[in-house]
Amino acid sequence: MRGRRTKLKRTSNFDLKCGQREVLVELFHALAQPLTSLSCSLSSFLKKPQQLEQSVVKELLKQVETITWITNSIRALIDAAEVVPRAQTCEVADQLVESISELLPVAASKNVKLSLTGDHLPQIQIDQEKLRLAIFYLLDFALHTSRKGTRVAIETQQGRTGKSVLRVQLPSFRRVRKEPGRHLVVRATDDLRHRTVLAIARTILETAEARFQQRRIGDRLFLEFHLPPASRETDQPLTRRFRRPA
Amino acid sequence: MRILIVEDDPSLASFVKKGLEAEHYAIDIASDGEQARAQACEFDYDLLILDLNLPRLDGVSALRAVRTRKPSLPILILTARTKVDDRIQCLDLGADDYLVKPFSFAELSARIRALLRRSHVPAESVLTVGDLKLDRVERRVERAGQRIDLTSKEFALLEYFMRNAGRRITRAMIVEHVWNLSFDTTTNIVDVYVNYLRRKIEDPAGPRLIHTIRGVGYELTSHARAQN
Numbered sequence: 393m394r395g396r397r398t399k400l401k402r403t404s405n406f407d408l409k410c411g412q413r414e415v416l417v418e419l420f421h422a423l424a425q426p427l428t429s430l431s432c433s434l435s436s437f438l439k440k441p442q443q444l445e446q447s448v449v450k451e452l453l454k455q456v457e458t459i460t461w462i463t464n465s466i467r468a469l470i471d472a473a474e475v476v477p478r479a480q481t482c483e484v485a486d487q488l489v490e491s492i493s494e495l496l497p498v499a500a501s502k503n504v505k506l507s508l509t510g511d512h513l514p515q516i517q518i519d520q521e522k523l524r525l526a527i528f529y530l531l532d533f534a535l536h537t538s539r540k541g542t543r544v545a546i547e548t549q550q551g552r553t554g555k556s557v558l559r560v561q562l563p564s565f566r567r568v569r570k571e572p573g574r575h576l577v578v579r580a581t582d583d584l585r586h587r588t589v590l591a592i593a594r595t596i597l598e599t600a601e602a603r604f605q606q607r608r609i610g611d612r613l614f615l616e617f618h619l620p621p622a623s624r625e626t627d628q629p630l631t632r633r634f635r636r637p638a
Numbered sequence: 639m640r641i642l643i644v645e646d647d648p649s650l651a652s653f654v655k656k657g658l659e660a661e662h663y664a665i666d667i668a669s670d671g672e673q674a675r676a677q678a679c680e681f682d683y684d685l686l687i688l689d690l691n692l693p694r695l696d697g698v699s700a701l702r703a704v705r706t707r708k709p710s711l712p713i714l715i716l717t718a719r720t721k722v723d724d725r726i727q728c729l730d731l732g733a734d735d736y737l738v739k740p741f742s743f744a745e746l747s748a749r750i751r752a753l754l755r756r757s758h759v760p761a762e763s764v765l766t767v768g769d770l771k772l773d774r775v776e777r778r779v780e781r782a783g784q785r786i787d788l789t790s791k792e793f794a795l796l797e798y799f800m801r802n803a804g805r806r807i808t809r810a811m812i813v814e815h816v817w818n819l820s821f822d823t824t825t826n827i828v829d830v831y832v833n834y835l836r837r838k839i840e841d842p843a844g845p846r847l848i849h850t851i852r853g854v855g856y857e858l859t860s861h862a863r864a865q866n
Contacts, residue, residue: 453742456740456742457742459740460740460741460742461822463740464738464740464821464822465821468820468821471721471722474721476723494791494827495827497827497830497831497834498825498826498827498830500830501826501830501833521722525819528819529823532823532825532827536824536825585823585824589823592821
């Protein structure tokens, strides 16, 4: 009983902070550091231009690259929230199979396995291209935050309330830690980069009225999307275990 | 090579002009859509770099007008708009590539080189680099007469490399053109697929075909080249 309470407590306390607004706030906050750094450096060079060495210019370019990435992330998150008028009924499982097949070489390079199971085939009203992006980013997040030698399990299920559930289980979630000695900008944004990718996937699916839930039990992380009932759903079993490409 | 840059922000236009002049291009600048349409239609340019948000005549209308008069002029769109619909609209109207601001000068330079070269190469159904052949219609790849089986993504990647053979292409270009992703997730998908492709098309004992250009991306060439 004590063990169960501990599990629940650990589960309820965990928050990956991958909502659109949360990540946007962090991205804007992250802009401050490289902008300040650039502003101060350029002001000092104006006074002492002889200090403008090539190594310094390279460092400044890195700051600009960080600003560029943050700006593009903000834009991608805002675009993700836009509801496209040409929504259609899309098969989630088809897109899962396609994205998993495409990402298998990446999974192999990270020594992570992927499996897909399900007791029915959910559908969703969404633009097909946006669904492709959402699934790709969701799996990309899972692959880049899983430990080597683990299996990421993707499931589709019929939920209790008639909703379908798309669940991604990361058996050993690896949150990017701050590494001493690395550059401040990179250090501050490594974890944020991964959460931005997940936030884009989540925001896209939320435009199709999916509801997101996350749970963490020990090292295991469960990402769940509760999809609203579509017009037609199939109750065919879905079981695929993907092999690493030769 | 003569390039027309259409950009209403004078400081950005000036920086891009200076950078491209350092790479030995001749540069003209137009600051609004009407001027761009007139100059692009009147003079012979090798490339048009067109911003979308322009005074007097918007970039999309300018693009439509220029494309009608100059069907073979390579056009690179520069824009702050990132939506897939904007990108599709511009490509449908005849733009050859699309670069989102903010961008690095290295990225702009790589895309210009790719476009300038592509404009002189007819769209052949069979692409050849050394003894490597890719048939775009039959979807067949051969090296030295030996058939090579590729997945559809590997085929698309190799086709993109071969269409840009001899030119440096960046990871961002590959992610956009082969995977159709406009946002860089920092995924290693490009590097992983390039490694798979190398294993399939390169002879381990022979010279490398796909060269890594450090800090830039890759280049496909049948000639040996010094690694940067």
